[in-house]
Amino acid sequence: MTAILDLSAHIIDSGDVTTSSNRISNELSPVADRVWIIESFSHVVLVETDDGLVAFDSSSANFGPKVMVALRGWTDEPINTLVYTHGHVDHTGGSRHFAADAEDNSHRRPRVLGHRNLARRHDRYRRTNGYNQTINLRQFGGLPSELSAEKLSRSFVVDGTMPVTVDYEDDVVDEVGSLRR
Numbered sequence: 001m002t003a004i005l006d007l008s009a010h011i012i013d014s015g016d017v018t019t020s021s022n023r024i025s026n027e028l029s030p031v032a033d034r035v036w037i038i039e040s041f042s043h044v045v046l047v048e049t050d051d052g053l054v055a056f057d058s059s060s061a062n063f064g065p066k067v068m069v070a071l072r073g074w075t076d077e078p079i080n081t082l083v084y085t086h087g088h089v090d091h092t093g094g095s096r097h098f099a100a101d102a103e104d105n106s107h108r109r110p111r112v113l114g115h116r117n118l119a120r121r122h123d124r125y126r127r128t129n130g131y132n133q134t135i136n137l138r139q140f141g142g143l144p145s146e147l148s149a150e151k152l153s154r155s156f157v158v159d160g161t162m163p164v165t166v167d168y169e170d171d172v173v174d175e176v177g178s179l180r181r
Contacts, residue, residue: 064094
């Protein structure tokens with residue numbers, strides 16, 4: 001598979017927009033010094049710090065186990081902090097696997113950073129669960145064969161999704177190890 005930075009350079013340099021840039025390989029790739037990405041649905045960006053990993057997003061519930069396999073195939077460092085970039089379930093749904101990984105490896109559960117409206121978004125998703133399922137079916141072209149009616153009856157916000165423990169409104173400055181952003 002083409003390395004992610006080579007793929008990016010190809011698309012930018014050539015203007016070739018026919019090459020798929022949103023791959024779901026669940027492979028871990030280096031991006032920069034101490035920065036990694038797992039190409040999943042959605043991608044997970046990892047930053048190494050002296051006090052463990054900072055993860056940006058957790059992918060979806062279905063891909064969370066594959067994300068953890070890729071992550072643990074690379075390092076056994078604890079996940080110190082999980083940052084939700086936003087409240088869509090493909091960015092937050094895999095978090096239960098991050099929590100289970102912490103428990104399985106006797107690590108502290110990650111802190112979870114997210115916008116203060118994220119909890120309200122998830123509450124709305126729970127109240128409108130059937131509508132969200134219908135919208136996604138229309139948006140993404142129907143029902144994939146591997147999904148059944150039983151799977152669609154599940155909550156749109158996955159049980160066990162880790163709640164935000166540190167919220168912010170406009171911006172946040174956080175420090176993990178020697179990383180301050």
